[in-house]
Amino acid sequence: MQLVRLMLRLLMHKLGLREVCPKAKINPVISIPKHAFFKLRNRYLADTLIRFLKSKTPSGCVRIGLTNKDISHTKGNIKDYEIMGLGYRPGSSCIISNYRLDKINLNEQLFKLAVHERGHTQGLSHCSIKPCYMRDAEGKKHKDEETGFYSKSMQYLKSQGWKLN
């Protein structure tokens, strides 16, 4: 729980979320819904978690869910594809998990993961530029190579009111 609150403060600070959305706030910790548990693989279904978060998100807002549980979703023919985060494009909620992140620089990696999924909810697709936060993970861990939003991602987010340098 400490991690969740720390992470959200970091997000608000780095992205200036309060400048973009004065109503941005840290919500109370909520229990993960049992119906999202996929017993066969001991994981939680990211799509179900996103729907759950969406049901608790007021119109016009976006909710970022943070969990330490392992999450997965169906990708193509793979029914249970392990992931670090998921966000629909566009969407009103997304989910990120620290379960598969390297424990070194965890806060920084969580931040990058959060802005990636938040970028999807804003409407952004993946970026082919390697150091871009919107790079597709493709099942690998390369958060350390990411340094910011680039090119079209940066321009698009600025057009949507994000305060980025």
Ligand SMILES: [Zn+2]
């Ligand atoms: Zn993505």
